[in-house]
Amino acid sequence: xxxxxxxxxxxxxxxxxxxxxxxxxxxxxxxxxxxxxxxxxxxxxxxxxxxxxxxxxxxxxxxxxxxxxxxxxxxxxxxxxxxxxxxxxxxxxxxxxxxxxxxxxxxxxxxxxxxxxxxxxxxxxxxxxxxxxxxxxxxxxxxxxxxxxxx
Ligand code: FES
Numbered sequence: 001x002x003x004x005x006x007x008x009x010x011x012x013x014x015x016x017x018x019x020x021x022x023x024x025x026x027x028x029x030x031x032x033x034x035x036x037x038x039x040x041x042x043x044x045x046x047x048x049x050x051x052x053x054x055x056x057x058x059x060x061x062x063x064x065x066x067x068x069x070x071x072x073x074x075x076x077x078x079x080x081x082x083x084x085x086x087x088x089x090x091x092x093x094x095x096x097x098x099x100x101x102x103x104x105x106x107x108x109x110x111x112x113x114x115x116x117x118x119x120x121x122x123x124x125x126x127x128x129x130x131x132x133x134x135x136x137x138x139x140x141x142x143x144x145x146x147x148x149x150x151x
Contacts, residue, residue, distance in 0.1 A: 008038075010039065010045045010046050010049075011045075011049055013035055013038045013039055013046075014031075014035060014046050014053070015049070015053075016038075017031050017034035017038065018031060018049075018050070018053040018054070020034065021034055022053055027054055028050070028054060029068075031050055031053075031054065032064065032065060032068075035050070036070075036071055040072070040075060041071075041072035041073065041074060041075050041076065042071050042072065042073060044073070047061045047062055047065065069112070069113070070114075072110075076109075076110040077109065078108055078109040078149065079108075079109040079129045079145070079148045079149065080110045080127075080128070081101060081105060081110065081126060081129075081145065082111075082112045082113070082114040082126060082127040082128075083097055083098040083112070083113060083114070083124075084113075084115070084116060084117045084119075084125045084126065085098060085113045085115055086115045086116040087120075088120035088123040089120070089124040089125055092123040092124045094124040096138075097124050097126070097138060097141065098111070100138040100141070101126075101138075104138075105141065105142070105145045108145055108149050109128075109145060109148075114127070117132060118132075119132055119134045122134030122135050123135070124136050126141065128144055128145070128148055
């Protein structure tokens, strides 16, 4: 029976993403997005090879990485729940939903704030493991997290 291929290392992922995206205008953000898409986060070990690949300093890469909350600097715990904090969702209880999620769901998943999920007309909106959910309530959210965590 063949052994499964080991997961790619951070350096392998960075090398692949650099090869795909370093030619783009303003390549740092696309490269950071690519690494997070591949690994689920951007490890500190990725900073040096990204800096070398783009001819930037480590401080420049780290500055951008830490400025944007979108980029995870540690792996997510369980399912990733993103709660919208932009205006339409705020006006429909998004802040309360986020507070509820952080208080009640944070031990079962990674709770993150985001700024518009494109469902403004059906706010408040959340994204749970890349699936959008509209007109969310704390009760529906708890049921969704229960279901997602059970599967
Ligand atoms: S403001 Fe929340 S989805 Fe647009």
